[in-house]
Amino acid sequence: MPEKYDEKTILEVRKVNYHYKANRDKKILDNISYCFEEENVYAILGPSGSGKTTFLSLLAGLDVPVTGKILYKGEDIQKEGLNHHRKENVSLVFQSYNLIDYLTPKENVMLGGKENPEKLLAAVGISEGDWNRKILQLSGGQQQRVAIARALASPAKVLLADEPTGNLDEEIAEEIIEILRKSAHDLGKCVIVVTHSKAVADAADMVIKINSGKIEEIKNF
């Protein structure tokens, strides 16, 4: 049975602590709790080494907290298994795109889920002529759009992005931000973005600042 949770909350972080095994004294995340809701874009800000990428990894089920829980719709994500969580509940966008180089853009999108890949590629601005090209022949901006299309192909309600505009120029970054905003507001997803970008932070519905493993400030726009 799911634990009690707010209907609007899709992902909850409850009293999460994290440290590396080799250095137990240094807390990467220190007793963090927070609830994420659908139809919102969250920007997680913080200086390097503040623990924001670790935080995203825990939300994605790529790692597990030392103590505390990550709950999806009130249920511990470890109960169904982290593979299940990554496959069904969340989708990921990385700073370095992380596309499989021997698959075409269309095939990479198909890895994400069963949504029509052509429709998604068109939606993120990839022209038809590029759908079956080699991944490495695409520009960085195009590759990131393909990565977002792959994330959108997933039926997951949560889209997690780690520095999605970090390697892109300003103009392309703005387009990516707009896609992420539409994902939240038009498709009803919960979009959580780890970023250093002021532009992303400005576009977010909620900004969470993390410092020294703790949530320092939350801004609601």
Next chain:
Amino acid sequence: MNVVQRGLRSIIRKPVKSILLLLVVVVISSFFMAGLAGQSASIKTQDATRQAVGATFRLEGNEANRHKRLDEAAKKISEGEDGTYNGVIFKHFADGSSMVKTDNSFETIKPEDAEKIAQVDGIEEYNLITVSTVVNPVNFKRIEDSDVDQSNDLGGVNIRGNRIMEMDMDVSAGKIEIVDGRMIQENETNVCVISEELAQFNQITLGAELQFNNVKDKENSRIYSAKVVGIYKTTQKIKPVMSGDSYRSENTIFTDLHFPEKASGEEGNPLFQYAIFRVDDVRAYDRIKAEIEKADIDWERYDLIDSDGNIKSMAENFNDMEKMSKMLLVLVSAASFLILVLIFLFWMKNRTQEIGILMALGESKKRIWLQFLTEALLIGSIGFVLSLGVSPLLSNATASYLARQTQEQAAADAGSVSTDYVAPELTIQDTEISITGNMVAIDAGVIAGLLAFSVTIAGITIMRKKPKEILSEMS
């Protein structure tokens, strides 16, 4: 997109790694098949060789029965009197001493008994071989070694008669090769085959008439002539039956069956030492033996020997070849496993990012492993099919190599023992290779097993990692 679809795309769109693995599988599969075929070849050739030289029975006199017959004869002849009974001759002298002598009829293999055995179903051919008989060379000289003590030697040459010369034990053992002329055929009379040394020593050529008479009565006995129809060389010296130059290898002369009895003054009274029977199908060997033993002859008088000893030596040689084939299989398997593990380690290392991405997308480790295995097996299947074309050539080459190694080893072993008698050289003339369905199935199973095991071992290091660790390595 399922694992097979992904695997296929990886194979086609990353051709360098695919071709590398393909070539390795072709080599491994071909060598493994060669090892299997080598084992089979040793067994097959062994059978073929048995058929050629060893699938025989030899009939010879039973020593215990000989003594028994002597005792019976002694009882039949009154004590203190001279007499003859069944080929045993008793003679008493005035000084009280006595002599017991046997004639050829007492010692010989009876031709009629040999003929009865030859009638058994499954006997292809038979040979009678006379005892090596020392006779006097009348119109030529024997080869002598001045350093050898000839005091007990009769001063002759030894002649050996065969019904069919090619079935003589030394001939079938490969000790003798005809270098000029031919062997003696069945029913020929007054013909002989001499050694090349004797021919050179006496300047004898084909067609020459050699004369012989009784060595114990050189002056008065009748002289018989035999025409030289062949000259042989020895690949190994013929084992002398006694010391002295009468029996030395170079002085051994092969004749037609009845010439020895004539030249030794015993015409009509032959002394056949052995009868050799060749079977027509080695697979029926045991059945034929049982049939022979039912033949209506005095079995107490004879021993039936399964072979002339070549099989044992040959089998030992082939067993060595089988061992070498097995060793090849073990070495190929071990080396293949190591090579494949290294290839897959290299493979996985280069595909760490892909593994991390797939894990991040929620793909289970099992399915990722399954994709690598699918790729390995698909490439392995193609490599295996290609190896079927290469294997027969490689198998033949390997089997020939193993055969040569076996011969060299056998020669080295033989040379390490000091003996007067040189064992017959057992030359493996050729190897018979065929690749059977069973071998193909075993090869396919082993290749699939090696690939699966190698993928698993190579995957352990990466698959044990958490997705975050892999993604951190990537960034």
